[in-house]
Amino acid sequence: MGAGPAGLTVGNILRAAGVDCVVLETESRQFVETRPRAGVIEEWAVRGLRERGLGENLAARAEPHSVCEFRFAGERFRFDYHELTGRHHYVYPQPLLVTDLLREYADVRGGDIRFEVRDVMLHDLETDRPAVSYLDPRTGQRHVLRCEFVAGCDGARGVTRDAIPDGRVRVARRDYGVAWLALLAEAPPSSDCVVFGVHPDGFAGHMARSPEVTRYYLQCPPGDDPENWSHDRVWDELRERLGAAGAPPLTEGRLIEKRVLDMHDYVVEPMVYGRLFLAGDAGHLTAPIAAKGMNLALHDAFLLGDAITAHATEGDDAGLEGYSHACLRRVWDYQEFSQFLSGIYHGTASGDPFLAGTTLARLRRLFTSRAAATAFAEQYLGTAAAF
Ligand SMILES: Cc1cc2nc3c(=O)[nH]c(=O)nc-3n(C[C@H](O)[C@H](O)[C@H](O)COP(=O)(O)OP(=O)(O)OC[C@H]3O[C@@H](n4cnc5c(N)ncnc54)[C@H](O)[C@@H]3O)c2cc1C
Incomplete structure (x- = not known):
């Protein structure tokens, strides 16, 4: 079936x-x-x-x-999981x-x-x-x-x-109490890798699909109407939430898919x-x-x-x-x-300053502790030897 x-x-x-x-x-x-x-x-x-x-x-x-990038607190952090695990x-x-x-x-x-x-x-x-x-x-x-x-x-x-x-x-x-606006843009990728934007206004994601099409995500309230998200609002929010020092500008394109997915x-x-x-x-x-x-x-x-x-x-x-x-x-x-x-993606936008603080600590740990980074990479790639 x-x-x-x-x-x-x-x-x-x-x-x-x-x-x-x-x-x-x-x-x-x-x-x-x-x-x-x-x-x-x-x-x-x-x-x-x-x-x-x-x-x-x-x-x-x-x-x-073999690499993804986190953007938070106005900065870019490259996460090279291939270097950590030899896998991609x-x-x-x-x-x-x-x-x-x-x-x-x-x-x-x-x-x-x-x-x-x-x-x-x-x-x-x-x-x-x-x-x-x-x-x-x-x-x-x-x-x-x-x-x-x-x-x-x-x-x-x-x-x-x-x-x-x-x-x-x-x-x-499990209901996460948040939704994502799932977007497909008729635009080439704006980065050479997957990008996760962790921002006080909510999560944003960038994922290449092909040289001509890119998937973007924007965290939004559950049950939100995609019609609330005009072309300009989408691109303004993406620029804001994925913005970081030294980040290349986003290449804008027509939005060919716009759906709200409750998480x-x-x-x-x-x-x-x-x-x-x-x-x-x-x-x-x-x-x-x-x-x-x-x-x-x-x-x-x-x-x-x-x-x-x-x-x-x-x-x-x-x-x-x-x-x-x-x-x-x-x-x-x-x-x-x-x-x-x-927790990592949505914590800083929860409105709870305590949760926002621990979320940023979790994120920073990925870039300060090789042990934490390796454990994360293994789950990200699904490479554990046994489950
Ligand atoms: C926006 C988005 C992004 C995603 N990104 C990723 C990703 O990057 N990586 C990843 O691993 N997963 C991702 N997923 C999840 C992934 O798409 C699904 O988990 C996957 O499609 C599941 O495959 P499936 O064969 O179980 O079900 P489906 O792909 O949903 O296939 C089920 C099929 O059954 C048919 N059907 C429904 N009812 C009946 C019926 N009564 N009789 C006969 N046929 C029926 C449907 O039409 C459909 O064709 C994403 C999902 C979404 C929505």
Whole structure:
């Protein structure tokens, strides 16, 4: 269920192993191939895609990044995580990855994918023959697919999580009480790296997406209306919050995306109910604060695709039995980092002078203590040896 990074990766793994599967998607192919979202992919995720024959384009085109920059108290602080750890991560826009995965699944591996399905429902999940049904928008007919497993990869707004009866899983939530105005500007990047502006007026972020397009973020009140943010107001605030001595000026451009995202997280435990296995945002949402959501979706998808393959080809159920536990260890670690980063990004704008003081102390420590910096870099890159 779902043709995002998680669903398409599971589908590709199953196709490669000759395991029958169908991917259902409520949107059109064109829509999913152009939906802008993530950009940062971690090294292990790139390796995992390549090992499964899914990372060729990415390896050729993704840009390795090794430095980011914090701007606070009117100054610039370069954070060279490559120098600290010998590792880096990649920037590859999510629409490109989804396009690669879709092409491989549908056009190369001959996978069955049905777009623009309507009114999707799940049935008999607690039996060993669950089913998924949907309305075909062209004929108005309801189709029923009987299967062995349902992979719930339908994102934060899908239906699979809600198909689990009350009380069968625990949903843990965290609301940060802030929102980000997520912007895409038709403008070349204004810095050679990701920039985090920590400012008393609120957080601001700069992230290259391509030579022509740059993502920016501006902290704003939860539920704010993007229409409150005119072109001039956006660029004035970005200049103010990302301003620092010696910083190059921002290159202004037309805003082609302007959305308000409330910053909240959730985790579903366990990520399994009967024959339904949740993967990606369907099972856990990580606010874009730490740029981890797509990485977690890929991690789940590797584990789930491999586990179903082992079940189908060798009768080995160890992967399926350990699936939720194996996913959740990394999920909780990344959620903890997201919470920590939220403190750093939003503390100085909290209106609480005590919190503002401790936030700046935390930030300064990254540039005065190699131990603190190395620990931060490891979480930033997702490179811990174990979770
Ligand atoms: C602005 C922004 C920036 C981000 N930046 C980063 C980043 O830099 N790094 C990072 O790792 N993550 C980032 N993320 C998070 C990342 O985009 C998500 O975590 C990722 O898309 C999750 O993949 P997924 O496959 O689980 O879900 P999705 O990509 O949401 O895919 C789910 C699919 O299911 C479909 N669907 C929904 N309902 C149904 C249904 N009933 N039946 C069938 N299909 C259905 C949807 O249309 C969708 O195509 C960002 C997110 C946002 C919003």
